[in-house]
Amino acid sequence: MPFPNNFVWGAASSAYQIEGAFDADGKGRSIWDDFCELPGAIRDGQDGRVACDAYHRFSEDVRLLKEMNLSAYRFSVSWPRILPAGTGSVNEKGLAYYDSLVDLLLENGITPYMTLYHWDLPSALQKKGGWLNRAVCEAFAEYASVIAKHFDGKVRHYITLNEPQCALSLGYELGTHAPGLKLPVEDQLQCMHNMMLAHGLAVKALRKESSCPVKVGIASTGTLYYPVTDTPENRQTAYEASFSLKPDGWFFSHCWCLDAVVLGHYPEASPDFLRKFSNGVPESDWNIICQPLDFVGANIYHGTPIDVHGNVVLLPKSLPRTATDWPITPEILRYGPRWLYERYGLPVIITENGISCKDTMHSDGQVHDADRVEFLRRYLKELEKTVDEGTAVEGYFHWSLTDNFEWEYGYTQRFGLVYIDYPTQRRIPKDSSVWYGRAAESNGKHLHQ
Ligand code: NOJ
Numbered sequence: 238m239p240f241p242n243n244f245v246w247g248a249a250s251s252a253y254q255i256e257g258a259f260d261a262d263g264k265g266r267s268i269w270d271d272f273c274e275l276p277g278a279i280r281d282g283q284d285g286r287v288a289c290d291a292y293h294r295f296s297e298d299v300r301l302l303k304e305m306n307l308s309a310y311r312f313s314v315s316w317p318r319i320l321p322a323g324t325g326s327v328n329e330k331g332l333a334y335y336d337s338l339v340d341l342l343l344e345n346g347i348t349p350y351m352t353l354y355h356w357d358l359p360s361a362l363q364k365k366g367g368w369l370n371r372a373v374c375e376a377f378a379e380y381a382s383v384i385a386k387h388f389d390g391k392v393r394h395y396i397t398l399n400e401p402q403c404a405l406s407l408g409y410e411l412g413t414h415a416p417g418l419k420l421p422v423e424d425q426l427q428c429m430h431n432m433m434l435a436h437g438l439a440v441k442a443l444r445k446e447s448s449c450p451v452k453v454g455i456a457s458t459g460t461l462y463y464p465v466t467d468t469p470e471n472r473q474t475a476y477e478a479s480f481s482l483k484p485d486g487w488f489f490s491h492c493w494c495l496d497a498v499v500l501g502h503y504p505e506a507s508p509d510f511l512r513k514f515s516n517g518v519p520e521s522d523w524n525i526i527c528q529p530l531d532f533v534g535a536n537i538y539h540g541t542p543i544d545v546h547g548n549v550v551l552l553p554k555s556l557p558r559t560a561t562d563w564p565i566t567p568e569i570l571r572y573g574p575r576w577l578y579e580r581y582g583l584p585v586i587i588t589e590n591g592i593s594c595k596d597t598m599h600s601d602g603q604v605h606d607a608d609r610v611e612f613l614r615r616y617l618k619e620l621e622k623t624v625d626e627g628t629a630v631e632g633y634f635h636w637s638l639t640d641n642f643e644w645e646y647g648y649t650q651r652f653g654l655v656y657i658d659y660p661t662q663r664r665i666p667k668d669s670s671v672w673y674g675r676a677a678e679s680n681g682k683h684l685h686q
Contacts, residue, residue: 239681240624245348245632246677247309248302248654249589251355251399253285254641256315258292262330265321267357268367268408272415283647289639290662292334297664298638299341301655304666305674309348311588311634312338313355313399316380323359324376332387339391350588350634351388352396352456353381353439356404356415363416368409368428378438385446393451395443396534396588397436400458405429406488413645425488426514433497433526440528455498456534456588459490462543463572471545472572478543479576484508491535491577499581501527532631533581534588540569557608560593561650565612571619575628584629590616591636593643593650596667604656609669617676617684635673639664 253269260266273284291298302310316323318331342349354377362373381397398404407414409428420428440453462478464471480492482504487493492504493511501523503515538559542550557565574585592612596604617633624630640653648659654670657663675683 240621242680244630244680245309245586245634246307246673246680247311247350247632247634248305248307248638249311249634249636250291250638250641251313251352252315252318253288253355253357254637254643255289255291255639257285257287257290259286261292262334263321263328264315264331265317265323265328266360267315267317268360268363268415269357271360271363272417275417278417279645280647280649283642285642288642289657291639294662294664295338296341299338299345299347301664301666301670302342302347302638303345305654305670306678307347307674308677309350309394309632309634310342310638311350311352311396313352313357314384315357316354317357317359317361319383320359320380321361323362323373324379327383335388339388343391348394349392350394350396351384351392352399353377353384354397354435355399356408358416367416368405368431369420369424371431371434374431374435374438377435378442381439381442382446385443385451389447390449393449395451395453396456397439397443397453398432399456399588400536401429401432401436401455401494402458402489402491405432410488422510423514426511429493430514430518430522433494434522436498437525437528440530441525452531454530454532454534454583454586455494456536457491457494458536458589459492459494460486461491461537461540461569461573461576462549463540463566463568465542465544465550468545471543474545474547475543475572476576476579478541478547479573480504480580482507482511484510487511492580495533495577495581497526499527499530499533499583530583532584532586533577534586535573535577536589536636537569537573537587538590538592539563539566540573542566542568559612560595561646565592565615567612567615567619569619570616571623571626574620574630575623575626578628578630584631586631587620587633589634589636591652593652596640596651596656598656598658598665602665604665604667606667606669609654609667610672613669613673613676614684617681621681621684
């Protein structure tokens with residue numbers, strides 16, 4: 238079965254990674270503005286003050302989406318651009334920027350998928366404890382209300398949080414992302430729980446303040462396993478491994494987040510400290526966290542093979558890897574969405590998938606990124622298989638539309654379908670953007686040509 242007719246072909250980005258204009262038009266500071274100023278925090282001392290200057294060049298980016306025949310654009314709103322102090326007075330100029338972007342997308346027949354939180358917490362809220370302070374949940378709900386009221390009738394697809402797993406583990410456990418903290422596990426758990434509460438309150442606010450129906454989900458990430466043999470037994474071990482939490486690295490799994498928001502509890506099979514924490518959560522919190530959702534968003538880049546006995550299988554040394562050294566394992570786009578659909582029963586949207594390559598401009602002025610084309614072809618064919626097998630997948634968003642600021646790696650990693658020549662900010666569509674455009678236009682038929 239080919240992709241369904243209404244399959245969503247999109248590309249994704251996030252505010253801090255592309256917008257720049259870090260202090261323009263009344264924007265408040267975010268924890269990423271602060272973190273980038275810490276010596277040694279970011280490769281080569283880089284930051285997102287200018288990034289791709291999308292704040293001023295978004296119309297070029299919309300044109301690129303249109304040229305690629307894409308039907309949707311996932312982008313995030315910078316919370317401190319809208320509420321410079323995190324709560325309270327609203328910055329109309331910040332809203333005006335997103336109005337222009339949303340209007341232009343709609344004029345071009347491109348559906349906006351708006352992410353509310355892609356890691357750039359207002360610094361003013363960090364000063365009050367950030368995600369460790371439960372008050373941030375109410376602040377997030379206030380922000381969600383402002384957005385829902387303002388974009389009512391225009392934006393109908395929302396993602397509350399992007400990858401709470403990474404926001405927590407990198408920001409609050411390992412300290413390699415903003416706000417750069419290394420908190421004890423009890424505090425990490427509190428931050429986790431507050432994010433879940435914030436999600437629930439935001440879902441309620443989005444639905445309450447929208448006069449027309451909106452579709453709401455979350456973008457989750459984590460390790461997913463795939464079977465080395467496609468047998469029922471091996472599929473079972475891969476499924477179980479994907480949803481079991483080990484004391485080490487437990488943060489990087491889908492289930493603590495998705496079990497919470499979809500099933501209304503933290504996973505039963507969890508390390509002692511999480512079980513203990515979970516036992517203390519009052520029912521009233523679960524009534525907030527567990528709200529009806531329309532889809533599960535999944536950011537999936539690579540997976541881990543596992544055999545029928547539940548043993549992880551070592552990947553061959555010759556297996557191709559991305560510039561970030563992530564293994565290229567297309568099979569995960571077949572099995573990952575399937576496990577998520579089986580467990581949560583909601584349509585899945587691939588909210589991110591992509592590859593960082595050592596892209597350079599060739600002497601003909603073009604960027605010939607054959608590795609990204611190959612990646613796309615192989616991953617999308619696997620996604621097509623899972624659709625064929627009955628997994629409800631509503632869409633695929635490639636990460637990313639353009640090269641951008643890749644967090645602690647600065648500008649050393651290029652994930653875009655479109656190359657950014659940073660000194661001039663010139664946008665150069667890579668070969669992959671042409672290929673992906675054809676895939677979108679043909680609703681997947683181009684994968685087989
Ligand atoms: C996950 C994050 O959501 C995004 O911000 C990041 O750039 C990509 N993955 C690639 O690492």
